[in-house]
């Protein structure tokens with residue numbers, strides 16, 4: 078089955094837009110990464126790139142007193158984030174914008190912290206790292222997650238999945254080299270623990286898929302596409318030892 082048909086994306090978004098977040102991550106991990114950003118100003122200016130519906134944007138709003146600009150190219154996700162922000166009375170601290178992270182339209186050198194969970198690879202990691210560097214004040218921090226290979230020679234199913242989604246995915250040392258080449262000093266990194274894949278991401282995803290299976294019980298095409306979406310958490314159950322999501326924290330050197 079060609080998984081990239083318009084119907085696939087319709088079903089894909091019907092699953093994903095409803096989730097608390099659109100990739101692995103957790104508040105605990107965000108807090109750990111934030112702790113590596115030593116010496117941030119009291120209320121940092123934060124740019125959250127590829128924010129999705131804002132799972133980590135809300136963690137950042139809770140964990141800091143900063144002002145957050147959150148950008149995503151998928152308008153329905155930004156609509157949902159705007160509703161969350163309004164419900165929580167955070168409109169004075171969180172601005173959600175539809176935009177392309179390749180050209181975020183923000184003043185150069187204006188952020189203390191650039192954050193991005195599971196999104197930078199979408200425009201090519203090195204390209205994205207240069208965008209992040211330009212957005213940061215000298216001495217500012219970048220915190221991002223990226224998937225990496227843990228083992229060579231993954232099973233064919235795993236290789237095929239990442240060849241489709243992230244064909245240039247590298248190993249830990251490749252991302253560290255990319256950071257250095259793009260003008261960052263790596264500060265620290267750690268892999269996301271398994272609960273960061275499941276609690277706010279794959280568990281709600283499987284629940285949402287189960288809900289939609291009922292809705293589409295009489296629609297064989299939609300049911301087959303739901304099977305396809307369900308392959309990702311299944312693959313993770315069987316083969317998570319072959320890949321990881323790594324949280325990286327790096328600094329744009331001060332002059």
Ligand SMILES: C[S@@+](CC[C@H](N)C(=O)[O-])C[C@H]1O[C@@H](n2cnc3c(N)ncnc32)[C@H](O)[C@@H]1O
Nearest residue numbers: 098099100127128129149150177178194196199
């Ligand atoms: C894997 S999701 C992660 C979302 C969120 N950071 C999270 O962890 O829940 C990747 C996000 O990047 C967004 N994205 C992809 N390419 C983008 C681009 N060029 N500019 C802005 N957002 C982009 C997608 O719409 C999606 O919401």
